[in-house]
Amino acid sequence: MRRVTKNVRENRTINTVYFNDEESSRARPGQFVMVWEPGYDEFPMSLSNYDSKGLCSVTVKPWGPGSGEMVKARRGDLIGIRGPYGRPFTVDKSSALLVGGGTGLAPLLPLAKALVKEGGRVAVVIGGRSKPDLLFEEQMRRAVRRKNLFITTDDGTYGHKGFPTDLAESMIKERRVGRVYTCGPEIMMRKLYDISVTAGVEFEASLERGMKCGIGICGSCTVGKNLLCRDGAVLDAKDLKDSLDEFGVLQRDQSGRYIKV
Amino acid sequence: MRRVTKNVRENRTINTVYFNDEESSRARPGQFVMVWEPGYDEFPMSLSNYDSKGLCSVTVKPWGPGSGEMVKARRGDLIGIRGPYGRPFTVDKSSALLVGGGTGLAPLLPLAKALVKEGGRVAVVIGGRSKPDLLFEEQMRRAVRRKNLFITTDDGTYGHKGFPTDLAESMIKERRVGRVYTCGPEIMMRKLYDISVTAGVEFEASLERGMKCGIGICGSCTVGKNLLCRDGAVLDAKDLKDSLDEFGVLQRDQSGRYIKV
Amino acid sequence: MVGPSLRVSLAGLRFENPLMLASGIVGVTVPSLTRAIDSGAGSAVSKSIGLEPREGYRNPTLVATQDGGLLNAVGLSNPGARIFAEELSEVRGRHLPIIVSIFGGGPVEFSRVVDILDSQEFLAYELNLSCPHVEGVGTEIGHDPEVVASVVKAVRSRTKKPLFAKLSPNTHKIVEIARAAVASGADGLTAVNTVRAMAINVETTKPTLTHKYGGLSGDAIRSIALAKIYELYEEVKVPIIGCGGVSNWEHAVEMMLAGASAVEMGTALYQGYGVFQDVNRGIVAYMRRKKFRKVQEMVGLGH
């Protein structure tokens, strides 16, 4: 088990919880870990930071008992971490557009850093309902050039008024975007998928599904024929093509029944 | 499992059976393997040869069903090999006297080669009841200087007439012997122990006991508090000091009862 | 010379090869089962389906034990027979070699599940007997020969499809239970389900799984499964599907030598779906080397 080293409040709901873990610190952008909050739950979380010294973090929004306990974590608390698991985002020099909403920014932060390091052009759109819901503005500002960071709020309290998808759409049309990367509400990601495919732009999204094993055994994380924990959590347009009746539409609940995403 | 690559007749009863085994080829002199003759038995055997190319051998005298089958082995036959196990002989530059009888020559052959390579003075006494019982005369002749190889036969049909222990005793008294190494009938080894201890010369012997596991679990190979498979099969004078009521006198049978050696 | 053939037939069914996806492994949904078949499994067993949808236990539901085993207490989560029947209806006509695993708390519940599913297109049922006997005294169904007999009889009377009784390894009565199943109409046996086990975390000082007890699968149980298969082969005269800890061709061959006509793989799927092809290739190479032409020639040869 790992000890929490610090817990940083990011905005009114979201916290980033830090811990030391050698293995996770060798992750690649978009990989996730299974986080065990003893007595509560075990759940998948994207790694939002990992450095060469073994310091890692996950960025949590409270939903149920597990994440609800996790945001309250205190220095020294014990949590279980296994991973890193899953297929990472592609890191290359294609001109990148990153679009994130809510905790979806978590995997996009290390991705932005990796892409910049690789030397490609990187633009980021951060979306939120309102100013206090925005995540990682500061961190992204440090990661990419000022002119390449865009903020949208649904209510216009900060940055561009509107949905991140609208801004992204115009950027895809105006600029030379090689690949769209996204993580956030699935309906947003589905919209971006449609936009990207129409524009003939590459597309990668990190999806969320209920997970039990994280290692391709239990089958609880299916999106079509894909096991999200193994074939994803990052799926590209090709993976998603056969699952358009699910992606952004339906997901399986714990019992395996379809419910709306 | 391993395939037998050749089976060489050594004398009227003893054969050397060759096989390829990476692990065994990294053995040290005096180590043994557990040889499984499927359908018959599994039994410990000293490695009599091992080279850097993975070719190994054991040198077998037929006693029971397992060894009885083994001497009949043909090229291509499958045998099980696990090991190498056990504590090897000490290989250093002390002036060495090797005394062997019967299949006891098996572990002494790689020992002689290793000692010569190390650069020490190495004398070898090979004993046998009669000329046709001698083992490894040729091989030892190739390993050590001609003047350092001595043969004894009980009946005087070849070499010195008498027991190898008699010759060894005079050599220990006459020459500068640093350490006596021996393997063979236990009564012979016990005699040499007594001679060596009296003369203040170091002593190492490779003993034989019934073995089941070869890895220090089953306890069938005890000599006093020592487990022969782990603490031996090579024991030195210090190990043997507390077991003088057993060494050369008694051994445990399969049920754990004492019987004469 | 023609190479060795991997085709097998058992209980009147024919499969391209002896490998099967074990129940509860990735095959929660029909697309997952299909993918296993497309990846080289001769057939695929569904997650165990019960009468009503079940969410199962809260995570942690799986934990890797230090001994190469996997411990799970998923809690039979499944969408229920009605929804699964619908899902099956979407692949009607594709003749997929799917076997449906079902469970229930006793003969009545098992029967109802069969009634809902039976008109769908699939090859056979596997009866998961490793669940608590809710209609009866509360012990595990698979440990009581009489309950097993009543369940198999009930199911037998409602379907013409072949039935495989999946046996628990957690009892000394496995032969007795197998006999009861066969006498009541089972066409074959699957041996074995997971071994009851537990992991405790020394930091929290408590059992790791939310359900505390779990079922051990993977490497750790292979030699246990093998002994059961070997024993059943000598005592019961119906085909046996081997299951437990198989993750390479050597393991699969061991099981067939012990008496298994086909071999399920579960935990091995952590290697990915490619494991079916890898194992099939290994079996063929072995057969060629040992000069077996048919899988059947190996079955039970270890006796």
Add this chain to the structure above:
Amino acid sequence: MVGPSLRVSLAGLRFENPLMLASGIVGVTVPSLTRAIDSGAGSAVSKSIGLEPREGYRNPTLVATQDGGLLNAVGLSNPGARIFAEELSEVRGRHLPIIVSIFGGGPVEFSRVVDILDSQEFLAYELNLSCPHVEGVGTEIGHDPEVVASVVKAVRSRTKKPLFAKLSPNTHKIVEIARAAVASGADGLTAVNTVRAMAINVETTKPTLTHKYGGLSGDAIRSIALAKIYELYEEVKVPIIGCGGVSNWEHAVEMMLAGASAVEMGTALYQGYGVFQDVNRGIVAYMRRKKFRKVQEMVGLGH
């Protein structure tokens, strides 16, 4: 501050630490048992002793399975009660914490073994119930609550020494059997013996062990043993000695958290006798970190 203490007492016995050498491991002879104790074991259980000398099965009697387990079918080789009694008489007066494991084909044979051994100096008996019931129907003694009761009663009537009934993990009736043993006078339970298993060699196509079936020990069975101990702790109110797959301090602690008052180690001896000291050190470090002062504070804490 005083450091944590490893002393334990159970069934009226006191040990320097909770670690014990398991039966049948190196301890075939009194010198081996003594060496285990000198190396840091709190106590040592002898190889199971029967009425007559037994040679056991022909090799191979042990095989390492690929799953970190060890499979054995030694066949209860032992020198017989008379010779073992003689051997014990040679250490009289040394007050060694030796426990003698005994076996027999039923109550009569067990009683005779006790009669021969009882006047010797040792702490307690462990009753090995995992042998075929030769006086009765031929099944394993340890799977039948009535036979277990009769054996324990018979032994109880002939000795004042504490009795530990060593339970088989191969039955779903372990709680019932434990209750029968306790009701008949057992002072404690040892859980568990080896798990029935088999290895088949794909080259020879036959079972590797001469006896075909063997008992699995080591890593592979730890989580199985743990579940049994956890269950027994909730159902039976006598001290439990944990056994099965313990090879480091973490495993030992897991067992104590599950409810074991002491912990036997067997297969772990492949690490050498030093394993007792290593594990004891690890337990002390854990206790210090977790602020336990006595072993008893950990026992059953996992519930």
